[in-house]
Amino acid sequence: xxxxxxxxxxxxxxxxxxxxxxxxxxxxxxxxxxxxxxxxxxxxxxxxxxxxxxxxxxxxxxxxxxxxxxxxxxxxxxxxxxxxxxxxxxxxxxxxxxxxxxxxxxxxxxxxxxxxxxxxxxxxxxxxxxxxxxxxxxxxxxxxxxxxxxxxxxxxxxxxxxxxxxxxxxxxxxxxxxxxxxxxxxxxxxxxxxxxxxxxxxxxxxxxxx
Numbered sequence: 001x002x003x004x005x006x007x008x009x010x011x012x013x014x015x016x017x018x019x020x021x022x023x024x025x026x027x028x029x030x031x032x033x034x035x036x037x038x039x040x041x042x043x044x045x046x047x048x049x050x051x052x053x054x055x056x057x058x059x060x061x062x063x064x065x066x067x068x069x070x071x072x073x074x075x076x077x078x079x080x081x082x083x084x085x086x087x088x089x090x091x092x093x094x095x096x097x098x099x100x101x102x103x104x105x106x107x108x109x110x111x112x113x114x115x116x117x118x119x120x121x122x123x124x125x126x127x128x129x130x131x132x133x134x135x136x137x138x139x140x141x142x143x144x145x146x147x148x149x150x151x152x153x154x155x156x157x158x159x160x161x162x163x164x165x166x167x168x169x170x171x172x173x174x175x176x177x178x179x180x181x182x183x184x185x186x187x188x189x190x191x192x193x194x195x196x197x198x199x200x201x202x203x204x205x206x207x208x209x210x
Contacts (some may be wrong), residue, residue: 007032007096013041013083016102020088028093028121035097035126041083042104044071046132048159053132066108066134082106087117087144097126105131105141105158112137113160114144124152131158 002008008031010016016039022028044057046064053064055071062071062079070081084106105128107113113133116123123142131141138144141156 002028002031002033002093004032004094007034007094009034009036010039011036013039013085016041017085020086023089023091027090031093033093033095035095035100035102038101038103040103041085042106042130044104045130046104046106046159048132048161053161064132069106069108082108084108085115087112087114088119089117091116091119091121094122094124095126096124099125099127099153101127101129103129105133107132108134110135110137112144113139114142116143116149117145119143119146119149122150122152123154124150126153127155127157129155129157131156132161133158134161 010019010033019033042055044055044062047054047056047061053066055062055064057071057080060079063074064071068078068081069084070078072078083104086109087107102115105115112118113135115128115131128141133139133141139160141158141160142151142154143149
């Protein structure tokens, strides 16, 4: 029923997408959710290099085509397409990842990009691994924008890639009282982020800009 003792359960990518759909009409204030297992959105590994963006799957390396959201052989043959997810917008409830992982988060669109956008709720005990976030006016792996959000025991690993040379390469954190915001204003190069945020109000312990 969405209470703290009996939260709604998200167990796979389809249920995560259904959660996104429902957030279009419900902010779930004072409602509790729990991730019950690791969620694999895309099983391969994203590899961002100066030579391009590659996708490694079953020991094979493919070229990422951001125009079509497909991965291709070096000869241009389509090998598959990525499972995409729109940002979880305006969430005001509590999501407990229960120490599970969301693997292979892939977002490639204009506007704001991140697992969450306009986040005002609490996210805890979650690991977002091997993410590829491309484009967006404001982008971040966990949240594009947040206001009075609480993040506890969060780890992220992946790449945030901008689409314009008109903006500076920036990763900023803004912690005021219990407010936490992570944003990446558009950058023209890759930002590799490996953040370990062990407690509410902690600083980012490792951020590497390339």
